[in-house]
Amino acid sequence: AEEMSTIIVALLVFLTIHGASGISPRCQCLFKEKRPIGRFISTVEIYPANSYCKSTEIIATLKKEGQKICLDPNAPWVKQVLKSLISYKRN
Numbered sequence: 027a028e029e030m031s032t033i034i035v036a037l038l039v040f041l042t043i044h045g046a047s048g049i050s051p052r053c054q055c056l057f058k059e060k061r062p063i064g065r066f067i068s069t070v071e072i073y074p075a076n077s078y079c080k081s082t083e084i085i086a087t088l089k090k091e092g093q094k095i096c097l098d099p100n101a102p103w104v105k106q107v108l109k110s111l112i113s114y115k116r117n
Contacts, residue, residue, distance in 0.1 A: 052079065055083045057096060058096045059098060063088075067088060071084070
């Protein structure tokens with residue numbers, strides 16, 4: 027539980043939501059990470075589904091090397107982070 031709250035806080039602090047203007051004309055995520063990697067993440071970008079890509083894409087940038095990793099929006103830990111973000115934004 028403590029690790030999950032650390033992940034949620036880190037992601038909420040660094041979360042960036044991009045509009046459709048920043049999206050390339052195809053899906054960017056071929057592989058989606060399912061394992062919890064929250065402690066390695068510095069920022070998260072959410073790209074909503076659009077005419078080029080039918081699924082929402084969540085792309086995390088890793089702290090150490092700046093590598094971008096796609097997150098599986100159906101992974102339980104990612105869902106929990108998104109749910110917490112929605113309730114955080116409402117308050």
